[in-house]
Amino acid sequence: MEVETFRFQVDGITPESLRVKTFRLRPGQAGMPFRFSPGQHMGVRPIDTENARGGNDQRWRHFSLSSSPSEPDFLEITVLRQGTASDRIHSLSEGDWVEVTRPEGTFVLDDAVRYGPVFFGGGIGMAPIRSMVRYCLDQGLGRALTLFASFSSPEEALFKDELKKWGDLTPGFSVWLTYTGTQSAQEGRSGPSHPWDRAYLEEHIVKPLDRVYYLCAPRGLMDTVESQLASMGIPPERIRSERW
């Protein structure tokens, strides 16, 4: 069966860190050709241009939408440079074209959002979490949110300006940052600046049994968080996660 595809033009590129860039994409036709839910992902591949290096590799790769449906005029994807396809996307310039597939995936905000979501985003896993948080804020749900974000160092933190603004400007919305590398080494300690262990989570999550949890992070970190939440008595049906 032929996959339905849509043309989008690169309209802005934001370097987030040394190996991560956010690409803003505008539809090639009037209006957005589809709807999506925060947390979903889509197939992306560059349409050959002089800039898009990578030879004949035309494989699709899936990327989470890091923008929110409440930002209706464009889409954004946030890409970690780590291999053939992501390298090719990193070589795109403004004005270049990509084709994308219709967004899909079941890691989405659902009715459970009324329980006051707690988000965990680690590294590039912050991409779908950024979409979810932004959507909740735009829906006026900021007072009930908690976000834990983990990066290897402050230099590697994604969406830095927004994370700071969200924490500073949204009463009741707490943002807790952890750095797993450089910072703690500088402080003469080994291990994360704030390990996501049971004590730390219980200290920062108000009424943990009444909340719903959304996780996207490297696999090892997700396993850790899931086991900590289980030890706190959080039932599995309250935990949503996406593993790439």
Ligand SMILES: Cc1cc2nc3c(=O)[nH]c(=O)nc-3n(C[C@H](O)[C@H](O)[C@H](O)COP(=O)(O)OP(=O)(O)OC[C@H]3O[C@@H](n4cnc5c(N)ncnc54)[C@H](O)[C@@H]3O)c2cc1C
């Ligand atoms: C649902 C979903 C959502 C996703 N969302 C995002 C997102 O928002 N942002 C994002 O950046 N990615 C996302 N991904 C991952 C993305 O789809 C790609 O898998 C990723 O970009 C790597 O593709 P690549 O072609 O660049 O790397 P590949 O060339 O496929 O390489 C993948 C990894 O294998 C290693 N590798 C490759 N060849 C070798 C070798 N010979 N020996 C040893 N190691 C090797 C590479 O170093 C790299 O770490 C998502 C994936 C899924 C399934």
